[in-house]
Amino acid sequence: MSTSQTIITPIKTDLKLNCLTDEQLSQLQEATLQILETVGVKFPSDKAMAIFEEHGAQVDRETQIVRIPRELVMQAMSTVPRYFTLGARNPELDLQLQDGVTFFTNDGCGHDVVDSKTGERRASTKADVGMMARINDYLSSMSFSWTMVSAQDCGVTSPLHEIDITWRNNTKHYQSVTMMGEEICRYGVEMATVLRGSIEEVRQRPPISLIVCSIAPLVQDKEAIEGALVLGEAGIPIVVMSMPTMGTTAPATYAGALAVGDAEVISATVLMQLANPGAPVFHSILHAWADPRTAAYVGYPLDSRARYAPVEMAHHWGMPALGGAFGTESPELDSWQSAAEVATDPLLVGLAGAEIVTGIGLRDSYTLLYPEAIILDDDLLHQARYSLLNMEVSPETLAIDVISKVQPGGHFLSQKHTRKHMRTAMVRGVCHQLDSEGKYRHPVEYAREKVTWILKNHHPETPSAEVQKEINRILETADKELKG
């Protein structure tokens, strides 16, 4: 039974940030076409190579490198859909991709949790996945949900257990970060079909989608690609995500790193289209930097210009984009670094116009969960959302009559106009929560309390007993077959 209504508040804006010129976008696209045609991309999958061969790409079976002529790239890319629907468990929370709207979710998928009561650091479990799915369901800033941490107590079938526990705690669209390989993905399709009632319904309103990573530079992951093909056939969306690291897995120059990433994403998208024309695919490049002294993974150097250039590249190809926000390197819950690094991300990515955005609430480069962190980061997201809302200018808001009543030197506190508007004029964030003495509370203390409150009071509708029975049966079968 649901005790509180779930609503979502994506970022909406007509403003657009363009960090690349049309000419630069063409140059980047040309670089991708050149890489695909001359260097090629490694697809260590017989299935993928057969599909490419069938359509006239040049496949070297020995090196597993596929070179794709530009005509074939362009032809395949012409069937990739620009907009589609991400279905939710609750139909009211279905996400219809559209221009000017950016849907956010939490970060994933961490492996350590710092318990807010004991302060102890431990490995994440299925229960943690459920806990965070419930908090996600409550927060309006979260338009869909992501595997926030791994269900490490579930072994190789953990990706399926993560879907199960998410559905029991969350009514939004679910994007998996961990389903790898044909077998697991087939089970995923089966679970989605049970939830929806039929495969046609899954196709219309896919309740799940999947992140598939390429391996920079220019290699595809066999398991990821073969799993993606299974999902593509069922009309379930995938995100092809490249994570080029400048200096180690990509050139140490921005344009070069983006070209490598783009070639990876486009090669996988072409495959998806050749196998199932019209298959829904998101484009994503999350580039990072390798520290030139230690190779440590750095997401937030001082100069991260064109952070969201990949969003423009995606749109140039006619694809929807997944942008990455958040992902601080700080291991601390509430240090200056943990907030400052990520503070402008939601604003910039909203302005860049990414259709979906992941990444709020983890620390230590996407590995560490403090359950209360998402409550703090939620504020940054709303701040960006409010920044992009229009200011209303009207006789009522100009309030000339009230100003003339007050006269120079007076005050507005005793005005009815003030009484009407003051309550809502200042929106309280985590830093402006009052205690019983009228003092502002510590934001972390408030965040912890809110987590406890949500877990106690927010109970999203669970799948019907019938559906749950079927899901349990699928999990049992999968556990038996795959854990063996």
Next chain:
Amino acid sequence: MSDMFEKLAQAVIDGEPEDAVALATEALDQGLDPLDCITKGLTKGIQKVGELFASGEYYLPELIIGADAMKDALEILEPALVGDQKRDVVATVVLGTVQGDLHEIGKTLVGTMLTANGFRVKDIGVDQPASAFVEAVKEVDATIIGASALLTTTMLQQEKLIQALDEAGLRQKVKVMVGGAPVTDEFAKRIGADGYAEDAISAVNLAYRLADAPV
């Protein structure tokens, strides 16, 4: 003659693999002792590279290209060693990322740092089953294994690796060190590994300890 050793060292310091190979070939043509070329030339060079890296002057690409220059020249010089001549190494390490895991950078970096510190490293790559580690140990007669895992689902392969060594009767002979972001000291102890290190520099110190060599 000593001029040639200096040139070999310099090619490593400058990170010029092509020069290093050409010089190694020339040295053999001149009839110089390959072991001397290694110890008085290449090794001196890589030691200097290590110092420059430690002092902050060199960045990773300088370190890695320097190590490459040494490796390429060794491929010419080592086969020319005669009798029981052997390059002096701290220990031989088999290094790889475990099965199902494709994360490469951390493992490669550990390998470079070990090489620069006098270890012989056999890097078997990513996504390697336990059997590949075992085979490699036999092939190069290694005494240390370094196994990397970046995923919570593949960490468990590190335990399988230790079992496989047991079954192959090699567990007494090889020390196993494990690493990768989700791996912890506690996990390493639990699966019976001989050591865990959180970054490449501590990995080198750990390897020294496991090799019973002075740090």
